Amino acid sequence: MTLRRGFLTISQWAEKIENALAHPQDVGPIRNIDAGDERPFDAIFIGGGAAGRFGAAYMRAMGGRPLIIDRWPFLGGSCPHNACVPHHLFSDCAAELMLTRSFAGELWFPDLRGKIVSIKEVVDLFRKGRTGPHAVMNYQSKEQLDLEFVLNAPAHILDAGAVEAAGEIFRARALVLACGAAAAPLDAPGAHLLGVHTYASIVETLDKEPGPTIVVIGGGKTAVEYGCFFNATGRRVVMLVRNRPLDMIADGETRGYALDRMREQGVEIVEGAHIVEIIGDAEGRAARVIAETSTGRLEIETDFVFHALGERPHSDMAVETLGVEVDAKGAIVVDDALRTSIPGVYAVGDLIGAPMEMFKARKSGAFAARSIMGEAVKYRAADWPDFLHTHYEVSWLGLGEEAARARYSNVVVLKLPPDTPDGLNVGLPAGDRTMLYAMARPHMSGFQKLILDGDTRRVIGAHHVGYGAKDAFQYLNALVKRGLTIDELGDLDELFLNPTYFIQLARLRAGQRKLTSM
Amino acid sequence: MTLRRGFLTISQWAEKIENALAHPQDVGPIRNIDAGDERPFDAIFIGGGAAGRFGAAYMRAMGGRPLIIDRWPFLGGSCPHNACVPHHLFSDCAAELMLTRSFAGELWFPDLRGKIVSIKEVVDLFRKGRTGPHAVMNYQSKEQLDLEFVLNAPAHILDAGAVEAAGEIFRARALVLACGAAAAPLDAPGAHLLGVHTYASIVETLDKEPGPTIVVIGGGKTAVEYGCFFNATGRRVVMLVRNRPLDMIADGETRGYALDRMREQGVEIVEGAHIVEIIGDAEGRAARVIAETSTGRLEIETDFVFHALGERPHSDMAVETLGVEVDAKGAIVVDDALRTSIPGVYAVGDLIGAPMEMFKARKSGAFAARSIMGEAVKYRAADWPDFLHTHYEVSWLGLGEEAARARYSNVVVLKLPPDTPDGLNVGLPAGDRTMLYAMARPHMSGFQKLILDGDTRRVIGAHHVGYGAKDAFQYLNALVKRGLTIDELGDLDELFLNPTYFIQLARLRAGQRKLTSM
Incomplete structure (x- = not known):
């Protein structure tokens, strides 16, 4: 079908996408190409996920002419379909269920003690609900961003300037590979059995309610995010971890608080495990x-095994057809202008390897667009903030205390709750969505730490377990990269009770000429 | 009792505070004064709330010698006792109850349709829980901030340099008035009846469960925050508002979304009402x-009336004993160095009038300390971010769209959900704590808007209804005050799904030389 002329509402998109997902062959390719535009394409983006869509949008905004080709009938890629969005739904459920279980039978909370709640109902809720965001993104891409695309059609690379899709050959002066990545396979006998899942397959193929015990293989972000959700549903969860779980959390004490709360909820973590x-x-x-x-x-x-052992880039087609250079992990090698080893071919997003995060996908897409349009750009992800979910949101930026002490001779730490003989059983920090804990289960209300270089008075690390702070770390990180000092931080205007107590903690010490910890 | 020598744990403080609140006379004044320090006091802070405690802490950090006197047996003032902290607990309950009611009988949620839940149980939970934060603050003030104080003892001003408390006369070269404010009285017959409450009295004196109908008088932040909580408990809530409810929300469309969601939950708002x-x-x-x-x-x-008609500063004692100048609303008049009309007497916090917000209380306290210690400081609150709670968190900074269009000729607006013929019924924005809405009640998942000056490309306003963004507005505001452009914003690293979509919305348009709305 060809759509360019007509205006499609979000509801109309939703119907179209649902049809195409249910019967991809019957619906066939969805073409949105401006037949009246006689310019050649500046670039073909293979893959309309985060990297491809943002890259194309940036190029279009600059006045260029990009074309997106995607095998799915929607733009946005795996994130809204079976990756970040369901992860966030499951993590919200984990937070909500932990709260409900913590107040079982008190106030208005049902008594879920000993009760298992359905995983499949939440998955089904997601499968029904995901079409909405898909539809918004198609609407936004067509009506607001003026993008051209061919959806529901796999792309076949012919050469560095030509791609076949939907029975047609498209040419452009540049090719941008944006095919993403997928969960790395589990290398163990039995990995093919029913009931063995990844984050994608749980959404796409979960056919029956998991039993009372779930084994999670892995100890990284995804393993923990899904493991905590499974635990919160009331099931026994055993996490089999090769090395250290949550090793990416930069600060040891913050990591310890997060792991302690997981264990308190009953998550069993086995380190040094080999399947x-x-x-x-x-x-x-x-x-x-x-x-x-x-x-x-x-x-x-x-009867239910979940594995999350990292991601493997979808680089096979580009290697086979173009011979692009890849690294040992299958990631396409690019320079700072997102150029691959083949002239005119660019690669962006998860396809170019770590960090496989949304900001890098989108920004690499946009920088590739600028590069193709003739700007002399350089992009290399650095000094980003980071987060994961347990039953909580865990956010961090900069250095952990251990690395800070190794690098600086005068490290100052401000934290809540304070070190005391009473331990963690105090009702501070308290903030949005932790108030019930703060009042009645105080040791569950969170942990946070700010790390400073006492000599320059600059913030060099920030760490938070709780709720409502993750968004802040994006902007706080920008301030920290601009050299934020304790004096500047203490001079900000807090919105109390702010989930991050950093502004007020900074202000309590900023009067000191020689800073001390607290 | 005199405490200076001994180390008190947080638990010991909790016990002491509970005793003193139950039997203030029996416990008597709590003295924590360093008898070995022979220096005179640099300042006496009358009131150890946000303003007094932060002011004293700043002075101590600078090497000065402050003394705090407070009538309560804890430091921190009304905020953790009966103001911001219970407000946040009640707002958390409102958010939680709206979610529970929205999914009544689905997933693991109990079916609360037609059911009223207890207000008194939540109040009692708070009364039991508030001692913990009180204890932490006393611990922090004594053991970590090294403050001197006399608690559980009202202060009587003798002159600009002398205060009587606990039967003793204390002298200092400066006096800092930090007595705060209290809910303005309701000027109507029957205001004295049982069951007529303010935010403070509901915590202190609620003696029975309110009936099925609650009248809220007022349309400002506090009225709405408490009104939404009462509504979420399942009661009929009628808000009687003199003028426009939530008039302080800077952007009309954002205000409209917030009010629509309140009405959808059944809050009845009567404008132009006179009691x-x-x-x-x-x-x-x-x-x-x-x-x-x-x-x-x-x-x-x-049988339950709640009124919130603004705050009246506790300036009477200072007017009577010192004759300090006050304005028409009873606020003490200060200059930019926090000096009152009486030499050597300073005033800080809610006592000096609007904005009666935490950041101003604490910062004015700290600036008064610096002023007294000889620094040439100027402090005047300006360009702060702001927030309130409905059942949601509503956060904003800078200009609303109307004011922006009045001031700038080239205003660009980026928002979610987009303007479409489908209206608001789409599942974006989605983020932490709105995922269940985004998937199954999409129009409830929030609203957000970024406002730019197309000529300078600078952010001039940001507005958000949802969860998890309030903390971010503190740091985003700092970036905006430093001239944040759409290009810089689009270059930040988002933590997806970020509750504020501003970074990615900015990036979708930043490629444009001539910016357009979306």
């Missing part, structure tokens, strides 16, 4: 996980 | 509210 095999039953469904650990062999009966 | 009388029953308890409105006389049966 031997997943054994199936007669119907080909997972029945038992066998692992080697430092303390011996472990066997766990379960 | 004639509250009629009591035989036991002296409120039974009926009578108001005049533009459409005639209104009578509402209720």
